[in-house]
Each structure stands twice: as C-alpha cells, then as structure tokens.
Amino acid sequence: MISAYPDKNGRFGTFGGQFVPETLMYALEELEQSFQEAWNDRDFMDEYTHTLAEYAGRPTPLTFAERMTEKLGGAKIYLKREDLLHTGAHKLNNAVGQALLAKRMGKTKIVAETGAGQHGVAAATVCARLGLECKVFMGEEDMRRQALNVFRMELLGAEVVPAVSGSKTLKDATNEAIRYWVANVEDTFYLIGSVVGPHPYPRIVRDFQRVIGDETKRQFQEKEATLPDAAVACVGGGSNAMGMFYPLLEDDVKLYGAEAAGKGLATDKHAATITKGTKGVIHGSLTYLIQDEHGQITEPYSISAGLDYPGIGPEHAYLSESGRVDYEGVTDQEALAALSVLTRTEGILPAIESAHALHLAFEKAKTMKKSESIVICLSGRGDKDVNSIKEAMEKESGE
Amino acid sequence: MSRKNVYEAAATAEYPLFIPFIMAGDPDAETTIELALAMEEAGAHILELGIPYSDPLADGPALQRSALRALKQGMNLRAAMNLVPAMRQRGLSIPVIIFTYYNPVLQMGETAFLDYAKEVEADGVLIPDLPFEESEKVNAHAKERGLVNISLVAPTSSTRIKKIAERAEGFLYCVSSLGVTGTRESFPPEAFTFIETVKQNSAVPVAVGFGISKKEHVKGLAESCDGVIVGSAIMRQVEERLESLTDSKDREKALTEIKTFVSSLISS
Numbered sequence A: 001m002i003s004a005y006p007d008k009n010g011r012f013g014t015f016g017g018q019f020v021p022e023t024l025m026y027a028l029e030e031l032e033q034s035f036q037e038a039w040n041d042r043d044f045m046d047e048y049t050h051t052l053a054e055y056a057g058r059p060t061p062l063t064f065a066e067r068m069t070e071k072l073g074g075a076k077i078y079l080k081r082e083d084l085l086h087t088g089a090h091k092l093n094n095a096v097g098q099a100l101l102a103k104r105m106g107k108t109k110i111v112a113e114t115g116a117g118q119h120g121v122a123a124a125t126v127c128a129r130l131g132l133e134c135k136v137f138m139g140e141e142d143m144r145r146q147a148l149n150v151f152r153m154e155l156l157g158a159e160v161v162p163a164v165s166g167s168k169t170l171k172d173a174t175n176e177a178i179r180y181w182v183a184n185v186e187d188t189f190y191l192i193g194s195v196v197g198p199h200p201y202p203r204i205v206r207d208f209q210r211v212i213g214d215e216t217k218r219q220f221q222e223k224e225a226t227l228p229d230a231a232v233a234c235v236g237g238g239s240n241a242m243g244m245f246y247p248l249l250e251d252d253v254k255l256y257g258a259e260a261a262g263k264g265l266a267t268d269k270h271a272a273t274i275t276k277g278t279k280g281v282i283h284g285s286l287t288y289l290i291q292d293e294h295g296q297i298t299e300p301y302s303i304s305a306g307l308d309y310p311g312i313g314p315e316h317a318y319l320s321e322s323g324r325v326d327y328e329g330v331t332d333q334e335a336l337a338a339l340s341v342l343t344r345t346e347g348i349l350p351a352i353e354s355a356h357a358l359h360l361a362f363e364k365a366k367t368m369k370k371s372e373s374i375v376i377c378l379s380g381r382g383d384k385d386v387n388s389i390k391e392a393m394e395k396e397s398g399e
Numbered sequence B: 001m002s003r004k005n006v007y008e009a010a011a012t013a014e015y016p017l018f019i020p021f022i023m024a025g026d027p028d029a030e031t032t033i034e035l036a037l038a039m040e041e042a043g044a045h046i047l048e049l050g051i052p053y054s055d056p057l058a059d060g061p062a063l064q065r066s067a068l069r070a071l072k073q074g075m076n077l078r079a080a081m082n083l084v085p086a087m088r089q090r091g092l093s094i095p096v097i098i099f100t101y102y103n104p105v106l107q108m109g110e111t112a113f114l115d116y117a118k119e120v121e122a123d124g125v126l127i128p129d130l131p132f133e134e135s136e137k138v139n140a141h142a143k144e145r146g147l148v149n150i151s152l153v154a155p156t157s158s159t160r161i162k163k164i165a166e167r168a169e170g171f172l173y174c175v176s177s178l179g180v181t182g183t184r185e186s187f188p189p190e191a192f193t194f195i196e197t198v199k200q201n202s203a204v205p206v207a208v209g210f211g212i213s214k215k216e217h218v219k220g221l222a223e224s225c226d227g228v229i230v231g232s233a234i235m236r237q238v239e240e241r242l243e244s245l246t247d248s249k250d251r252e253k254a255l256t257e258i259k260t261f262v263s264s265l266i267s268s
Helices: A022-039 A042-056 A066-072 A091-104 A118-130 A140-145 A147-155 A170-183 A201-209 A211-224 A239-248 A314-321 A332-346 A352-366 A383-398 B006-012 B029-042 B061-072 B077-081 B083-089 B102-108 B110-119 B136-144 B158-167 B189-201 B215-220 B232-239 B251-266
Strands: A062-064 A076-081 A109-114 A133-139 A159-163 A188-190 A230-235 A254-262 A278-282 A285-289 A325-331 A373-378 B017-023 B047-050 B096-099 B124-126 B151-153 B172-175 B206-209 B227-230
Touching: A022 A042, A022 A091, A022 A170, A022 A201, A022 B158, A042 A091, A062 A211, A066 A076, A066 A332, A066 A352, A076 A211, A076 A352, A091 A118, A091 A188, A091 A201, A091 A239, A109 A118, A109 A170, A118 A133, A118 A147, A133 A140, A133 A170, A140 A147, A140 A159, A147 A159, A159 A170, A170 A188, A201 A211, A201 A239, A201 A314, A211 A239, A211 A373, A230 A239, A230 A352, A239 A254, A239 A314, A239 A373, A254 A314, A254 A332, A254 A352, A278 B102, A285 A314, A314 A325, A325 A332, A325 A352, A332 A352, A332 A383, A352 A373, A352 A383, B017 B029, B017 B061, B017 B206, B017 B232, B029 B047, B029 B083, B029 B232, B029 B251, B047 B061, B061 B232, B077 B083, B077 B102, B077 B110, B102 B110, B110 B124, B110 B136, B124 B136, B151 B158, B158 B189, B172 B189, B189 B206, B215 B251, B227 B232, B227 B251, B232 B251
Parallel strands: A076 A373, A109 A133, A109 A188, A133 A159, A230 A254, A230 A373, A254 A325, B017 B047, B017 B227, B047 B096, B096 B124, B151 B172, B172 B206, B206 B227
Antiparallel strands: A062 A076, A278 A285
C-alpha cells in the first residue's frame, strides 16, 4: 500500500530518513514516540479536533465554482477553501497539532522557521492561544520583503529573529531554527512548517494536514455521492498537497502537484524541485533538491515566497518516483493569470501559491468531460500578496 | 615512509591527543596546505580537513563564515581531497580525516567518495549529519578500504551512547555540550559526567570537541578524556589574518602566529 509509509526507518521508499547531527537524534526518537502516543490518545485527538473547529474554523467549505466551470467548459471545478481558515491559510492545521503536542510533551518554548511569514504567523497565533513562548527565525531578506508579517508575529507576542547566514531566505531560516533547536533541545519544541525535515516530521505534518483531504472526501460525497476524478494542489515543501493527497492515495483519483516554474523551466529561475532537481539531502531528509554538481544547495526562485524552497517533502519525492502523483511546473505568469481569472469570475482572491494549483487544474479541467469533477486545494487567501501582485502586473503591462 | 594510521596515532598520543580542524580553501588552497603543515609542527596527531558546504547544520558562525569564504574560492569536495597528496608531498605525515556533510558525498557517490579518499591516501572520514542509524553502509565500505568512519556522541545521546561507543573506530568524537560548533566560555559540570560515561563505554580514545578555544579548557579536560578537537578557534585565527595569509610577503609571519596560538593551547 502506497499510503503505508513511512516505514520503521522513516523512509518513503528510498526517500526521507534522519540526516541530522547526533545531538538531535534522541529528540527525534522522543518526538516520534510522543506523537505516536498522542495520535492514539482519544483525549488528545478530541482537543485537536475541537481546537480546529472552535478556534480555527473547520470544516472549511468545499465551494462549487459554477461560473469558472462554465467558462472553462470542462470538468466541474470545486475549491477546498483553506483560505477561509483562521490566519488565512492551511498552515494553522499543522501549527495547532504540533503546538498541542509540544504542550503534551511538557515543552514550553517553540521555535519555528518561516519564509513569507505564513507559517510564522500560524505558529505565533497558536502559541498566543496556548500560552507558549515563540521564537521565529526568518531570513533577513524575507523580513524586508514581508515587513507586515513580521509586525503581525510581533503583535502576537512572538520574537522574530533574523537569519543572516547564507542567502538570508527560508533555507537559511530553517538552518538557523535547527541550529537553535540543537542548542536548546531540552526545553524547546521545533514546530516545523511543512512536510520536510528529518523523520518523523514529514509524517507528523502530513497527519495534521490530512484533515484537508478527509473533509474534502466527505463533503464531495455529500454533494456528488462519489469521489472527484482529480485533485490538484501547489507544492513548495508540500504540506497542503500532502494533506489533500494522502486520504486519496488509495482511491481512483488522479493527483496533480503544481511546482513553481518561476520564469520558466528552461531558465535557472525556478523552484521546480521534482521536475528539475536531483536526489540529495536537505534539512535532514533525502529527497529531490536544487543543487550544483558538487552538492552545494542553490537558491530557488519563485514569485511566491511560499513555494520558494530548494527541497520538497520526501513523500512527494516518493509519490513522484512511484508515478502515483504527477508534478508539473507552473510559471509566475501562468499563476498570475489564473489568479486574475478566479478573482474576477468567482470573487475569490487566492494566494499566489494556490494560483499555481489553479492554473494546472484549469488546464486539466479543459481536457476533462463535463460529467467529471476536479478539486483544487485553495491553500490560502491572497490578501498578503496584493502588493507583489500589483507590482508584477504593472511590470508585465509595462513590458 | 611508513605513516601511522588513525588507530595508531590516537592510541599512542599522550594527552592531549590533539586533532585540529582546518577548512579547505579558506582563504585559499595554498594556505590550507601550509596550515596543515603548521598544525603538524604545532603538535597535531591527526588532521581534520573540512569540506566547505552551503548548509552546515552543525556549525556555528565562525565555521559558517569560513565555509562561505572557501566556497567563493570555488572549493569543493574533490578539489579539497586533492589537497591531501599535495600536503603529503610537502611532508605531512599525520593521518588525515575528511570532514564533510553528507550531501556532497551523495553527489560524488558514497563508494566513489571512499574510493577517492583511499586514492588520495586520506585515512578516514567524518560525516556529522550521518548518524548511527544511517551510517551502516558507509561504515562497511570504509572498512573494506582500510578507512575509518569517525562516530560522534552528544550529551543528548543518552541511551544511544553505548551502541555508538561500542562501534566507534579510530577515536570517538565526543560533543562537549549542546549547540553548534564555536567558542564556549566554559563547560557545565554535567559535561564532565557525560564525558566520563562516554569514556567508560568506549574501547577507542575519546576526543572532546565543540567550543574548545583556551588552554584552560584543554587542561580542564585532562582527567576526563584522551584528547581535544579544535576547529572554530583555529579558523577564527585564520579569519583575523585573511589579508596577510594571502600575501606572499606576510604569509610566513601569519602562519607562525597561528602555529604559536595552537601550540600554546596544548602545551602543559
């Protein structure tokens, strides 16, 4: 069974594993055991489900996009509305789960990394709610680009620490968060933001995000009395996609992941890790990544800060290799166009990340029958992107 | 000329078994060769030759900066390993351990990497992000080639200490305290209890690293372990002398100063 992974060595096929300094190995063993216990503990799961319902706003709707469907003339388009979750993106599902786990383990301090700030905001939010201390590492360059999110995190009581090493973006913020964790592992919980990192993190994050796919199945069943024919999600590290895909892995549903092709797959300005990357180790996990021939990790590029990561979750690497999920690149321009169309046609402004999934889904929908259906994980709302969308559109019309 | 292997060098050294770390290519390849020779003259028993990496998870600011400088020089795994024969030619006789993160090894290929280590007459490897559970293959392949793969234990290793120490080869790298590489003012009392536990479980000499930068540190550890590993403190000396080290007129003087610093660390 393709959904039976990770195995006892923390591998998804050959991918995954634990490539970290010895200092962290005991903490990872402890984490794995605590998660296993919590996952099987009814009280813990009730608290998690309850918090998602009462605080985060679950279930999120599954919206039938009628006008969009008519416009494309193919398969029925359904949107899973993670943009309507508290804080505006799917990130909170995982932050709630891990923070509750931290509390259960008796850890009072949280450290997290963030790129654009969405995961940082989610972590800071749940820490405020649970009364935990929160430290968020963020690349100095990203702090400049996303000053508003820095302020949001600070409002929530978190300390935002600039990562000044390397290229000063998400990859380096993650390095810094791990280094901080190495030094403070005894009282600090590392709340990772995506299905990446050493085992058991890819599994933990997937399991706390699978609520997306579980709900989608149930809601679709209520509306159409069957399963959708296809599901699409964008993939950076890949947590919203794993959340959507995982409950569908054993079903007869086509699955598509949209990677950021940036300025094009033929250029070196992209973050298409599966399409263009090679096997290697990043942040403790064996997966596909963007690197040079000497194994030095290079900087990816995407208009979307949430997809701008040189690696990808090891389970995605496995699902690609096994052929279960199809991953395709979507350029900045294609994503922006899809964003505009959805906003005008349905009155929903999606995050630029989610717009990558929209483009790929629209292309697929056109080739499908009217009797078929396709579900898109609308992972976040676009309010955070308004400035960069404006900039990009002005630039485009000026060219 | 017959050279000592890692086992012999570690087992025969009197305290402190001294293992300096230098970063290949910081500030340039020629200086790295000179530094290696200076380390042996200063009393090193084994040399750790560091490979610069873009994402060194276990390293603090000093070695991160050092790696960045080396990468800007175009240094990489193969080029760094090519320095070993050059060092030997100039008279380096102590064993050399290639210290590298795992990803560059994966790109070269695990067995190709070990073959090449053998070919350049390196004596062992140390991969800080390849823990016990992931290192079975490297251990076996290294052994086949007469190389050692150095293991690490950390204060959090807890129940893991025994299994790691039992399988250690050459010497056991004991991480002094939590955190990344780099200077620490002093070591907490529990560090000594931990080192003692490691020592009791280890059949090979135990060398302590992470944060050792002063003569007092080396003296303070004399009763607890067999040796010390010093990296950041040396590369910080290099960092303070980048200009003179890359200037043919001033290089000799800068090297002598670094050698003096290193000798003073380990002299009794």
